[in-house]
Amino acid sequence: MPGKAQETSDPKERFSKTMWASMLAPEHLQRVEAEVIERFVPAGGYACRKGDSVDHWMGVVDGFLKMSSISPEGKTITFSCMLAGGWFGEGSLLKTECRKYDVVALRDTRVAYMPRSTFTWLLDNSIPFNRFLLQQLNERLGLFISLVEYDRMLDTDTRVARCIASMFNPYLNPGGGMQLQISQEEIGYISSVSRQRANQALQLLEKKKLLSLDYGGITILDLAGLRSFPAEDSDAISK
Template sequence: MENLTPDQNKLLLSHPCIAAASPENRKAIAQSAYIKVLNKGQYLQHRGGDAIGYYGIFSGKIKVSAMSSTGKALTLKYLQAGDWFGEISLLDGIARTHDCEATQVCQVIIIPKLAFETHIMNDLDALKAITRQLCQRVRTAMNLAEQATIQPLPERLANRLLELQNASKEGLNINQQDIAHMLGVSRQSVSKLLLQWAELGWIKLEYHQVSLLKPDKLKSICMSSPVPQG
């Protein structure tokens, strides 16, 4: 547990929810927040655990996963620097829904549960900002549900690669099994499409990495209109 540096404090105060809070609440949040360092393979939280705080990634990457009925971890998404998460369990009081594991050394800003409840949930403007964030998450989830229901696999895979590329600052360091887990399909199905696109020169496949050489080609596959984001 470490105090925030000036750069970390800047990231904290730039969050829309915290920026919307009153000056007194912003100051109290900044004073209560701290940094937790995770080594590769270390868990920030486990499914079923109690909510201890609201999280913001200052550096590194975290894998969000769930356990299948066979006891195998299924990768759902990756979170990286600038991403904030963990508000749902703080708002509804129900246990954490997913496992969060560091895939590299991470620095995570933590706003303790008590500070979140006192200075965010009791601040109307901050609470409105959190509500808008939750609405965006619902829209994203509905968009993914729509894709899984009506879009063919090539379109879903192209969409997911483009989304991951847009969110990543370091390229797509991800294996084909994880991509398959995200789409709810077999690794063989994903591998077949990726190999086809690699042969066409649209992407480049390396060990645990996918590089998008011609993203416009992938965009041309994505014919469905996404759920509006606004």
Template sequence: MLNQQYTSVLTSSIWFSSLPENLQSALLDKVRIRHLKAGQQLHAKGEEGIGFYGVCEGRLRVVNIGENGKEMLFALLGPGTWFGEISLFDDLPRTHNSVCEIDTVIAVIPKVAFNAVLKAHPELYPHFARLLCSRVRSAFQFIDSSAGLNLQHQLIKRLLMLTTSYGQHLPQDSAITLTLSQESLAQMINSSRQTVNQLLGDLQNQGLLHLHYGKITISRPSALFALLKDKE
């Protein structure tokens, strides 16, 4: 059963909080809580989709393994993020591995329960269509960030994308802290940790972010976004 803390986290995302209260309740009533340890896999690429997920606590890495055996990091999913709906709609296997970076608590709506909620509340379909559209937009942004743009441009775009991946709904000028290593960020833009460290240092000198051990605080998201638009 969901406690108040986890309910507050799950309803904090921009997408979920936009649902009418009766639809929020219909989904939350079907939630089962699952506790996973750091390094434990929630699901693997190629597996059947068996649930719709929300992150209550902790953090997951969405990754694939390249032909060279190296991990390719696509996203970090933190508290408030809902995911996993695509395989439930198209009945195709999972496209990525989802692995817990730290001890994590997941809200699981099993596939059978998920389909039952949709049958009882078909008015949910437009809301899921909007969520799926946001995935498509993110995919295009990912392609854009890899297509001939300079590394600083790619880095800024990635940082801004990660702020939305965390499911936070904050005023545009509120500081946002990402728990993220520079090595992970380097993987995202196919660069080296040393280069990313230098680029982050430049942004820190401009007062746009602050670096901590394993964390990056974006001091003024609106200013970072403005810098990105100036470069486009």
């Protein structure tokens, strides 16, 4: 379970990198600020677990989360990663079902939890919030369709490129710039490859001038190039 609820010095900080909060009417945002709680999840800890009842909509205040599941064969399958400003779990809330995945902190992370009652109240009272959710659900559907393609049809280097690019979706991860503090091991997690293989792919992408490798992270030089990086032109290292 995540750590105890914590208060920040300024509750508005929880929403500073969040796209949907800026769309709310002042009275709606005031209620949200009063009812959302924050918890600390240490690296390796669970923000939520597969099979849990879904009682909150969740967002990353600061840190890095991985949405994943374990197959019957014991293989970890990563669906998505969430950075600061990203919110998730709306589909399970809307369907009132148990959670279908684990959400694990890849580093120390502060997570915001919006109660189901607050989420439902926003749906009933805020047209901008509804519009945001429609767009977010559409973006997430597109991401998951792409992940199936990455896993089944693309070579490893292209999969790493596309998975990195997916972390810069303005709806799903709105809070980041072109610099990303992420380790090669974490890139391996989101791409379902080993750290060593992720390193080989990153070296290739740097050679192609799509990104640069920094100490403890990467800087994106050509986001469009990462999104369209083609397997057939990558002179990729074999799987």
